[in-house]
Amino acid sequence: MNSSVIQHVEGRAIPVRGNDIDTDRIIPARYLRAITFDGLGEHAFEDDRKSNPDHPFDNPRYQGASILIANDNFGCGSSREHAPQALMRWGICAIVGESFAEIFLGNCTAMGVPCLTASTADIVKIQDAIEADPQREMAVDLKEKKMTFGDIEVNLQIAEGNRLQLIEGAWDATGMLLEGRGAVREVADKLPYVTGF
Amino acid sequence: MGQSLFHKVWDAHAVRTLPSGQTQLFIGLHLIHEVTSPQAFDMLRERGLTIAYPERTFATVDHIVPTSDVARPFADEMAEDMMVAIEENAQQFGLSFFGLDDERQGIVHVIGPELGLTQPGMTIACGDSHTSTHGAYGAIAFGIGTSQVRDVLATQCLAMDPLKVRRIEVSGTLGDGVYAKDVILNVIRNLGVKGGTGYAYEYAGSAIEAMDMEARMSVCNMSIEGGARAGYVNPDQTTYDYLQGRTYAPSGEAFDRAVSWWRSMASDADADYDDVYHLDGSALEPTVTWGITPGQALFVSEKVPALTDLPDDERDVAAEAYDYMDLKPGRAISGMPIDVAFVGSCTNSRISDLREAARVVEGHKVADGVKALVVPGSKSVLKTAESEGLHHIFEDAGFEWRGAGCSMCLAMNPDKLQGREVCASSSNRNFKGRQGSPTGRTLLMSPAMVAAAAIAGEVIDVRAM
Numbered sequence: 054m055n056s057s058v059i060q061h062v063e064g065r066a067i068p069v070r071g072n073d074i075d076t077d078r079i080i081p082a083r084y085l086r087a088i089t090f091d092g093l094g095e096h097a098f099e100d101d102r103k104s105n106p107d108h109p110f111d112n113p114r115y116q117g118a119s120i121l122i123a124n125d126n127f128g129c130g131s132s133r134e135h136a137p138q139a140l141m142r143w144g145i146c147a148i149v150g151e152s153f154a155e156i157f158l159g160n161c162t163a164m165g166v167p168c169l170t171a172s173t174a175d176i177v178k179i180q181d182a183i184e185a186d187p188q189r190e191m192a193v194d195l196k197e198k199k200m201t202f203g204d205i206e207v208n209l210q211i212a213e214g215n216r217l218q219l220i221e222g223a224w225d226a227t228g229m230l231l232e233g234r235g236a237v238r239e240v241a242d243k244l245p246y247v248t249g250f
Numbered sequence: 251m252g253q254s255l256f257h258k259v260w261d262a263h264a265v266r267t268l269p270s271g272q273t274q275l276f277i278g279l280h281l282i283h284e285v286t287s288p289q290a291f292d293m294l295r296e297r298g299l300t301i302a303y304p305e306r307t308f309a310t311v312d313h314i315v316p317t318s319d320v321a322r323p324f325a326d327e328m329a330e331d332m333m334v335a336i337e338e339n340a341q342q343f344g345l346s347f348f349g350l351d352d353e354r355q356g357i358v359h360v361i362g363p364e365l366g367l368t369q370p371g372m373t374i375a376c377g378d379s380h381t382s383t384h385g386a387y388g389a390i391a392f393g394i395g396t397s398q399v400r401d402v403l404a405t406q407c408l409a410m411d412p413l414k415v416r417r418i419e420v421s422g423t424l425g426d427g428v429y430a431k432d433v434i435l436n437v438i439r440n441l442g443v444k445g446g447t448g449y450a451y452e453y454a455g456s457a458i459e460a461m462d463m464e465a466r467m468s469v470c471n472m473s474i475e476g477g478a479r480a481g482y483v484n485p486d487q488t489t490y491d492y493l494q495g496r497t498y499a500p501s502g503e504a505f506d507r508a509v510s511w512w513r514s515m516a517s518d519a520d521a522d523y524d525d526v527y528h529l530d531g532s533a534l535e536p537t538v539t540w541g542i543t544p545g546q547a548l549f550v551s552e553k554v555p556a557l558t559d560l561p562d563d564e565r566d567v568a569a570e571a572y573d574y575m576d577l578k579p580g581r582a583i584s585g586m587p588i589d590v591a592f593v594g595s596c597t598n599s600r601i602s603d604l605r606e607a608a609r610v611v612e613g614h615k616v617a618d619g620v621k622a623l624v625v626p627g628s629k630s631v632l633k634t635a636e637s638e639g640l641h642h643i644f645e646d647a648g649f650e651w652r653g654a655g656c657s658m659c660l661a662m663n664p665d666k667l668q669g670r671e672v673c674a675s676s677s678n679r680n681f682k683g684r685q686g687s688p689t690g691r692t693l694l695m696s697p698a699m700v701a702a703a704a705i706a707g708e709v710i711d712v713r714a715m
């Protein structure tokens with residue numbers, strides 16, 4: 054099987070509560086001053102962590118977790134891929150939330166980090182359950198669009214195009230886009246602004 | 251049933267349907283800057299890929315550029331590294347590059363239109379969320395992440411899902427002291443910061459049609475703050491007049507042919523929309539944000555809302571905002587003291603913004619204890635402003651007059667808030683920590699309102715000046 058195929062994600066989970074958590078909070082802009090994404094993981098949520106010593110990213114109970122459980126409009130703000138890169142480099146492999154900002158979701162998908170949504174009630178239920186038992190493993194199943202945590206099972210949503218990209222290992226779009234090279238030229242040659250009107 | 255501009259542009263650029271069901275979309279113009287591109291070039295090198303259409307990518311530097319001392323090497327080593335990386339990448343891959351020693355340098359979303367690169371009917375992409383700005387010209391412009399920058403470099407295409415289109419009709423006439431910024435802040439306030447999810451916003455109606463191109467750019471710029479992936483205005487005579495004579499715009503007979511194509515790409519009168527939203531432009535007042543999301547906005551005459559005034563799903567963020575901003579519900583936003591006043595950013599750093607701010611400032615002095623700065627969006631704006639003597643008006647009043655760049659819009663260069671400072675800002679984001687201090691506070695407003703606040707030392711209705 055293609056090593057890019059992502060059908061299941063299993064691991065411990067970490068709840069980060071709050072609506073409208075923006076990309077400046079996920080990775081403060083001062084850490085964008087670099088020419089690689091290396092080392093971003095340790096700065097994820099840095100300002101939030103400074104002002105809240107109990108932040109889940111510092112809480113020993115959640116170290117080693119790989120599934121982030123977020124609330125509404127997670128990742129709003131900038132298009133900087135540094136935000137999902139910071140989360141991924143901290144150890145996050147999948148995110149389940151009430152909703153995501155679109156560019157953030159697109160960036161995550163392009164990196165092979167699935168973003169799925171569930172109802173507010175389900176998210177809150179799962180966040181509570183994780184807090185009560187952070188050592189328990191969670192399973193996210195992209196084929197069945199389900200998440201299980203102990204005896205809790207929750208239905209998940211994901212845009213079908215994104216789901217197919219992930220479960221078929223085609224989330225890195227470059228190869229796919231390169232295949233259409235000839236067709237691209239044809240489209241370009243029909244555009245008046247390409248041909249100089 | 252007719253078609254909207256969005257669908258016409260989409261169809262003209264659709265290459266094929268990908269196995270994932272997404273569309274492979276040709277990108278007509280690709281703009282890059284120093285922050286989100288170096289990793290993309292590294293990915294190309296790692297995979298041994300070249301650039302498919304190098305003549306369709308243009309590079310500049312804006313985010314990390316110091317606006318006071320641009321002597322090289324920069325004092326900040328990291329910034330210097332980023333600068334060197336884009337210089338070398340542009341050189342190695344043969345891209346047009348408007349660097350610090352080039353008259354065309356400036357904020358990427360200011361220079362695209364200024365140079366006539368941004369044109370109606372195009373698809374545009376840039377590794378920056380405010381790429382929506384270019385929609386003012388009737389282009390469909392997407393902010394993208396670094397992996398997608400790689401895709402565009404390697405293939406000149408993106409894999410995209412289509413969007414729905416919401417027409418936002420702003421009727422009436424904007425009153426004195428009410429600007430494009432106030433329009434978009436109210437759109438976001440009313441539709442919410444994620445109200446635009448899944449949509450492109452088409453801005454229309456008499457108030458939009460009456461705007462010049464720069465004002466339309468301010469509106470489209472903040473589409474992203476409203477959750478929309480793109481925002482645009484249909485091209486009209488104002489658009490064509492703006493483009494005529496610009497460096498990269500067609501000229502002579504080609505210009506006339508271009509205008510007929512551009513006209514044909516505008517939404518049909520009977521176009522079908524997924525949603526229509528109406529806003530009465532005549533009823534708007536100068537608007538200010540009070541909280542930590544751009545949707546937490548008020549008319550300057552209003553008071554900070556109580557939790558009970560707000561819908562359920564906005565209450566948690568409001569409670570967080572009271573705390574962070576140190577504001578109590580029921581307090582008037584007018585009269586809130588400020589420490590810093592910033593006129594700049596891709597939302598409001600063009601010549602018309604500077605003229606409006608200068609008009610307010612002329613003959614006054616910045617209040618004691620307030621640090622005020624004006625940062626033109628591009629070298630070209632700077633030159634025009636200086637030729638009109640605007641820099642003297644600002645400097646005489648006590649403003650700092652800076653070089654072109656993103657400056658205090660975000661915390662990637664030396665211009666930053668300190669501690670709990672409150673900043674009246676013409677930029678687009680009031681997120682926690684956005685302006686460089688983890689506890690710094692941002693009040694978004696129009697450039698004229700920023701100028702008024704600088705002089706009063708507090709938020710004040712510019713119409714009372």
Ligand code: SF4
Pocket residue numbers: 312313357358359378380595596597655656659660677678
């Ligand atoms: S001015 Fe601000 S919002 Fe605009 S491109 Fe620069 S940093 Fe981004």
